[in-house]
Amino acid sequence: MNTEEKLEILGTAAKYDICASSTMPKPRPGKDRGYIGSNAPGGICHSYTPDGRCVSLFKVLMTNACKNNCEYCINRASHDFKRAGFSPEELAHLFIELYRRNYVEGLFLSSAVRKNAAHTTEQMLKTLQILRFKYHYRGYIHLKALPHTPPHMIELGAELADRMSVNLESPTPDRLKKIAKEKDFMLDLIEPITTIQKQVEKGNLQAGQTTQFVVGAAGETDAELLRTTNWLYQKKSLKRVYFSAFVPLDSPTRSGQAPIPLLREHRLYQADWLMRFYEFKVDELVLQNDQNLRLDVDPKMSFALKNREVFPVEINTASFNTLLKIPGLGPLSARRIWRARKEHRFTSLNELKNIGVAVKRAKPFILINGKKQGHITEIITAKQLELFEEQTSQLAYMQAPRLLM
Amino acid sequence: MNQQELFKLPEPEIKLSEIEGFKDSYGRQIFERRVMMALLHKNRDRFKIIDAAIDQAKAKGLSYVLCKVSPEAKKFLDYARQVSFEYNKAISFIRLKPVDQHQVLMGEFEVKHQTAELIMQHFLRRFPTYVIMLIFGEDVYIGKTGDDSNRRLYGQYEIYKRKINRRQLTPPTVVDEYEKYWLAFYKTQFIPERKNLRYLKQMIPKKYWHWVTELGEFGLS
Numbered sequence: 001m002n003t004e005e006k007l008e009i010l011g012t013a014a015k016y017d018i019c020a021s022s023t024m025p026k027p028r029p030g031k032d033r034g035y036i037g038s039n040a041p042g043g044i045c046h047s048y049t050p051d052g053r054c055v056s057l058f059k060v061l062m063t064n065a066c067k068n069n070c071e072y073c074i075n076r077a078s079h080d081f082k083r084a085g086f087s088p089e090e091l092a093h094l095f096i097e098l099y100r101r102n103y104v105e106g107l108f109l110s111s112a113v114r115k116n117a118a119h120t121t122e123q124m125l126k127t128l129q130i131l132r133f134k135y136h137y138r139g140y141i142h143l144k145a146l147p148h149t150p151p152h153m154i155e156l157g158a159e160l161a162d163r164m165s166v167n168l169e170s171p172t173p174d175r176l177k178k179i180a181k182e183k184d185f186m187l188d189l190i191e192p193i194t195t196i197q198k199q200v201e202k203g204n205l206q207a208g209q210t211t212q213f214v215v216g217a218a219g220e221t222d223a224e225l226l227r228t229t230n231w232l233y234q235k236k237s238l239k240r241v242y243f244s245a246f247v248p249l250d251s252p253t254r255s256g257q258a259p260i261p262l263l264r265e266h267r268l269y270q271a272d273w274l275m276r277f278y279e280f281k282v283d284e285l286v287l288q289n290d291q292n293l294r295l296d297v298d299p300k301m302s303f304a305l306k307n308r309e310v311f312p313v314e315i316n317t318a319s320f321n322t323l324l325k326i327p328g329l330g331p332l333s334a335r336r337i338w339r340a341r342k343e344h345r346f347t348s349l350n351e352l353k354n355i356g357v358a359v360k361r362a363k364p365f366i367l368i369n370g371k372k373q374g375h376i377t378e379i380i381t382a383k384q385l386e387l388f389e390e391q392t393s394q395l396a397y398m399q400a401p402r403l404l405m
Numbered sequence: 406m407n408q409q410e411l412f413k414l415p416e417p418e419i420k421l422s423e424i425e426g427f428k429d430s431y432g433r434q435i436f437e438r439r440v441m442m443a444l445l446h447k448n449r450d451r452f453k454i455i456d457a458a459i460d461q462a463k464a465k466g467l468s469y470v471l472c473k474v475s476p477e478a479k480k481f482l483d484y485a486r487q488v489s490f491e492y493n494k495a496i497s498f499i500r501l502k503p504v505d506q507h508q509v510l511m512g513e514f515e516v517k518h519q520t521a522e523l524i525m526q527h528f529l530r531r532f533p534t535y536v537i538m539l540i541f542g543e544d545v546y547i548g549k550t551g552d553d554s555n556r557r558l559y560g561q562y563e564i565y566k567r568k569i570n571r572r573q574l575t576p577p578t579v580v581d582e583y584e585k586y587w588l589a590f591y592k593t594q595f596i597p598e599r600k601n602l603r604y605l606k607q608m609i610p611k612k613y614w615h616w617v618t619e620l621g622e623f624g625l626s
Contacts, residue, residue, distance in 0.1 A: 003586060004586060004589045007586055007589045007590050007593065008589055008592075008593055011589070011590045011594060012593040014593075015594050015595075015596060016596070034533075034534050035533065035534075036531075036532060036534070037531060037532075038530050038531045040527075044493065044496065044497050045497055045608070045609075046498070047498075047591060047619055047620075048605050048608050048609050048617075048620075049591070049594050049595040049596075049605075050600050050601075050602060050623045051595060051599035051600050051601050051604070052599075052601045052602075052603075052605040052607070052608050053594070053596075053599070055591060055594055059594065060590075094583075094586065097583045097586075098583060098586065098587060098590075100501065100510065100532070101500055101502070101503070101581075102496075102499055102500055102501045102512070102528075103500065103583075103587045259598065262598075337472070339432075339468040339471070339472055340468045340469060340472035342466070342468060343465055343466035343468055343469055344465065344466075344468075344469055344474060351474055354473050354476070354478075354479050355472055355474065356473070
């Protein structure tokens, strides 16, 4: 099999793995001047696919030959399709040549589990060693840790890579059992996450640790996903949690399971951002009675509609935290208002518009110098509001599913 | 140096840190960075805009300008943003062609603002053992990283500029096999269920499509 064919197979197999573009605050240390590569701040996209997603990293699998039979996964053992694999030298050389041409910003290396996790991880680590020591590559590498990877291999990986991740796929052990019978939630997934966390605390892995959930594959609710996500941020110091809406692949094994709407994935990301950047607590998020986020109203607007007694707030005096709760205001515009207020008093909606506030959304929820700027009926009718009240409740606070405690 | 011309970033005439009232060091750093970026804008009125922003910062405070409260501040920050945007797109979309016998990496792009030197710096930092050669319209920039004893030029980089006659350039005859591999990889990354051309157009303005040749694989170039 030639390189092009391997790329087609192993690139396709990796496309459902989600990773952000490289994010690296500090350059990797190194005394030699003969190095190649550097880390740039996040946000460099070398291309885009027709779905608008950024192509930043060279995202491939070491091999797609897998001993596991996870129901959601395109590479599962029972799936009848072509298998391929790179040798460490072949993959390292291919990557460095693409990097030299400025096609990619870094490497994202994952794999199916060929014989066992240790054997496959050894191949992946060899690739990284060739890149770091033979080619003197100092750019970004994201290494995926496979379920049940031995701790000493994770430690070595943490020295070679900038970011590591373990895919949790499901938010609870019960849900995971439904789609991946071979995997043990605590032993195979949470333990590697804990080992990686220790490496991050030691100062390795400058870009931290991430994970990914397949949304809807095991019938889990948004409440479960958000509670586990919150637990991972709080207790395991994860940098990011990614959500990937389940897409039944060419031969779906779960009969009759429809694809999950992409809007659900979007709403989960919005809720995730509220927790990470808007100082929302998990129990402030508003859910429908079926324990999922509403698809027709975004989570921040849901919060504002559910907590109408908090609004409207005076833009010239509200605390930073309160500013963050106003629909139409992001952390950037809230910070701008908060800073500008030290030397200036806001008098008009136009000033807020200049700052970057989405005034149409924000109007009903703010006062400027004590003056109301709009009414809630500009956003939602009284009847819709009544229905909204009936169908929603706030997420009851639980630190994590009981088994994770 | 004959046709060669040595390049330096313009020295600011005033040090913002010396202006009274610029006590907020975090804000001052951001403000200085924005001024440097706005200085590279193509429009001639950039100096007027920057002056107005500095005057407002002195009168009403740095935050007033950095938070874009006034229309002048907004225009000043828009200029800085447009320059940053162009720089970001250039370092993303320039494809380099290695000429291994000379340790040279060559590339081409089109810039409207004066961002060529910044772009050169990015690639020199990334590939310190290579000579970087970038063509911007009729100007060619050639740069290399100086060794420790030769740091007198432009920080630690030497960057030269000269005019070229584009008709004298011979297009490469050898097909680069890695271009083929890149296209093969790029095609694998698309998830048809997520097709969203509106989002794509939002992420990458049409004026850059010409440089992102792989978009042609989906009939988008």
